[in-house]
């Protein structure tokens with residue numbers, strides 16, 4: 078199998094590195110990463126002490142969209158805002174039967190891809206672990222988690238090849254519900270980004286968790302109005318998570334350990350974006366909750382305030398201030 082990875086960044090490099098064990102992989106990305114991969118190969122470390130190396134030359138890394146030519150599968154791993162431009166660039170090189178899989182966060186990327194690649198099979202995937210790019214070609218999986226893809230004959234070969242690597246893909250028949258459940262988790266991205274602190278520290282402070290819980294409660298109300306029941310991704314059901322988040326620190330930490338392993342390096346992809354002065358995916362996360370809330374007549378003040386604060390942080394650029402837990406909680410005004 079020949080797989081092209083569109084967006085050689087944190088997720089693209091980790092998934093590409095694993096898949097290169099059983100498939101021919103072509104990474105399409107920017108010069109900063111492409112040059113480093115060509116020179117050094119890839120190194121992927123893990124929260125569990127694991128280390129996987131891909132020697133230079135094992136996989137092709139290029140800035141050229143033409144590398145998508147003849148690929149069986151295209152994995153889309155650019156940030157949401159870059160999706161349509163990126164797929165337009167590779168479109169002329171795709172075979173009609175190339176299957177496209179989005180491994181991005183948010184609810185709207187498969188539709189965005191379909192708008193451009195009308196004739197292709199476009200399927201949803203989901204990555205539930207956090208990746209920190211410690212160097213352009215050195216990636217660290219900083220939390221536990223897995224890759225999920227739609228249970229579809231079009232990606233059966235891909236899932237089979239991935240299952241023989243150190244990063245198996247789990248197939249799911251309920252990818253829509255999985256994406257909604259992931260959105261609930263991703264509401265933490267903005268908290269980490271605004272706090273400018275590691276995920277573990279934010280999860281360890283009840284006020285940051287209360288901010289997340291307020292956003293999750295709104296999202297759950299919106300999803301219910303829409304008739305979607307988020308999938309269960311771990312031992313704690315999605316609907317119970319918001320309650321668990323507001324427990325005292327010691328109790329929460331004990332329960333959370335069963336759900337997720339988080340090392341001190343873990344942050345969020347939105348934190349990466351703010352650090353690098355890039356536009357974030359906030360409109361895909363709290364922004365999507367606000368938009369759906371407006372459609373269904375469900376109030377979403379906490380999510381709306383988080384959207385404003387993240388946009389303020391984007392405008393302020395690197396060097397902006399960091400939000401404390403009590404400060405952020407006062408902003409979203411949950412009072413709980």
Ligand SMILES: NC(=O)C1=CN([C@@H]2O[C@H](COP(=O)(O)OP(=O)(O)OC[C@H]3O[C@@H](n4cnc5c(N)ncnc54)[C@H](OP(=O)(O)O)[C@@H]3O)[C@@H](O)[C@H]2O)C=CC1
Pocket residue numbers: 083084085086087088089105106107110154155156157159162163164166180181182183204205206207208209345346349355358
């Ligand atoms: N990072 C994480 O831990 C996780 C991320 N995700 C999701 O995965 C998706 C990817 O995130 P992540 O890996 O962090 O993103 P990154 O920004 O690390 O990687 C994307 C890369 O693609 C590049 N790129 C953008 N447009 C093009 C293009 N047209 N051609 C070639 N390269 C391009 C970007 O360059 P440039 O920025 O210079 O444009 C960037 O280097 C997002 O939706 C994110 O939410 C999901 C789970 C965890």
Ligand SMILES: CC(C)(CO)C(=O)C(=O)O
Pocket residue numbers: 182204205206207208262263264265266344345346347
């Ligand atoms: C941290 C994680 C895994 C969940 O919020 C994520 O999806 C991200 O960083 O974008």
